Amino acid sequence: SDDGAHSWSAIEGVTPMTLLSVASNDAGISLAVGQQGSLVRSEDRGLTWHTIDLAAAMRNVVAGGINETLVAVSFANPTTALVATSNGAMLRSIDTGLTWQAVAGVTTPVTRFAFADARNGIAIGAAGLVIRTSNGGKTWTRVDSGVTTDLSAALFIDAMRVLVAGQDGVMIASDDGGSSWRTVPAWRAQSNAPVAALIRGNDNGVTVITR
Secondary structure (H helix, E strand, O other): OOOOOOOOOOOOOOOOOOEEEEEEOOOOOEEEEEHHHOEEEEOOOOOOOEEOOHHHHEOOOOOOOOOOOEEEEEEOOOOOEEEEEOOOOEEEEOOOOOOEEEOOOOOOOEEEEEEOOOOOEEEEEHHHOEEEEOOOOOOOEEEOOOOOOOEEEEEEOOOOOEEEEEHHHOEEEEOOOOOOOEEOHHHHHHOOOOEEEEEEOOOOOEEEEEO
16 A cells, blocks of 8 residues: 555565565565565565575574564564564564574564664563563563463553553553563453554554454
8 A cells, every 4th residue: 555554456476475474664675474484575665575585594593494484573673673483583684684693592482573762672472471672682581571361462652661462351561661561450341352453543542453
């Protein structure tokens, strides 16, 4: 779409594999990832795409190979991108997705990224997993989320305030950039539906999309 999502046109032949996550930077470079290590890249705001050969792009070896499903992708800043794999590996690129390296020390699968700025962000996953970075995804530290529910959506409202939601109506919030977390019982009182996405509005309000 090039009209603010009012209309859409299909793009054929991107890849035969199912794609699961897409991310774009402000320069119009987009990355999409999916099954069997599929990684495609666009330099024209999604009009055309080409496949990145992850085997050739990797500068070091990821345990378990690179044919795992790539479940999430995100830009931390205009040049740095992160990809999470289904076997718990994480890949990082500092050249908008042309070449990749494995991130040391990450072994638990994550399903979603969210960044406050070029350096600070979180990643979430099953069983209440929340990990945090303060250096653009070079290293990650696990923090106590206070929940054991699978988490599926994350949003920075501003540099310090973060919302994370998941299954069974669970929602947690942080007021310190993701270092500590508290539950948001008011949301669970309204819905037990699993949350698919959290979207920030122009007025700093948050829209919750459930499955």
